[in-house]
Amino acid sequence: MNPLGELLKARIEREGPISLHDYMEMAVSHPEHGYYARQNPFGAEGDFITAPEASQMFGELIGLWAVDVWVKLGQPGKFYILELGPGNGTLMGDALRSARLVPEFLAAAEIHLIETSARLKERQAETLDDHDIHWHDELPDLVGAPIILIANEFFDALPIHQYSYQSGTWVERMITLRDGKFAYQLADTPVAITSAPSADDNDILELCLAGDRLIEQISKLIFREGGAALIIDYGATETILGDSFQAMKRHEYADPLASPGEADLTTHVRFSNLREIALSCGITVQGPIPQGRFLERLGIEARHHQLKKNAGEVQRKNLDTQLRRLISSSEMGTLFKVMALSHNTSAATEGFGS
Secondary structure (H helix, E strand, O other): OOHHHHHHHHHHHHHOOEEHHHHHHHHHHOOOOOHHHHOOOEOOOOOEOOHHHHOHHHHHHHHHHHHHHHHHOOOOOOEEEEEEOOOOOHHHHHHHHHHHHOHHHHHHEEEEEEOOOHHHHHHHHHHOOOOOEEEEOOOOOOOOOOEEEEEEOOHHHOOOEEEEEEOOEEEEEEEEEEOOEEEEEEEEEEEOOOOOOOOOOOOEEEEOHHHHHHHHHHHHHHHHHOEEEEEEEEOOOOOOOOOOOEEEEOOEEEOOOOOOOOOEEEOOOOHHHHHHHHHHOOOEEEEEEEHHHHHHHHOHHHHHHHHHHOOOHHHHHHHHHHHHHHHOOOOHHHHEEEEEEEEOOOOOOOOOOO
16 A cells, blocks of 8 residues: 555544545645645646647637636736646646737736645746746635636546435445455435435435635635636536546546545536535626537637648647547537636626627
């Protein structure tokens, strides 16, 4: 068993079974042995490829979306642009490059990144070495200027609680040790969940309290200061039951309980929940809609055509592959959803239609 596995094992032997939330939190975020502290997750050499790593077109269009929001905010002389979980800094780098078309936007932007991994902060500093960057371990309480926030594949990595429906009640799924390996076990006592959908025995319900709290924080910040947030992640538009807890290792699915800290752990985002919380804070919400449709409405096909005009044959084939990966229903185009939150803009944000 690896070092993080030994730590988890010792905790379970000391305290008894732990929640899936606590297992996930340690596996992903432990400062020394957690996944983001020690692995290189992104790109062909890592465990998975995010949309910004798949194609420059993704970040470029997000940058133009942000410029449009800035215009709809009245072109303020100062605003905060934030990204949650910036990875290697690729998305922000591409977004700021495309925003050079509007120098006033870049001059007004104060760039903030929310990142807990020291190793990834170093990568981001290299990628964004032309810009002044402010780093935070959690969402900062920024004041005095509008907010433009981007969260791509961030909410899916937040730890969740899982509950199993048993004879009319919900019982939390815990992580225990069985024959020296991590395994699931139901808690001894049921819990009351007021907002749960109707269910059959053994159905699984996933709740992400960390995501709920974060969307409330973001919504209140945008309501107070004005601005917009763009959330891109995978999951269903409506709340559904089921076990979506999964691990990715070297671009293949793996057992999420096998090697904590050595694989990327994620779950599907409950967009309907995030939407309800934002609306309750007085925020305008657009979407969620499929990523492919969003990117098409932002003009990805025109950008694809423009890039191909100056490309060689191999590059042209690569661009076709990139476009398909981002918008095809058989790849990222349908599974990934896009939702926008906004307040005090002169019109709705781009990409969602009328």
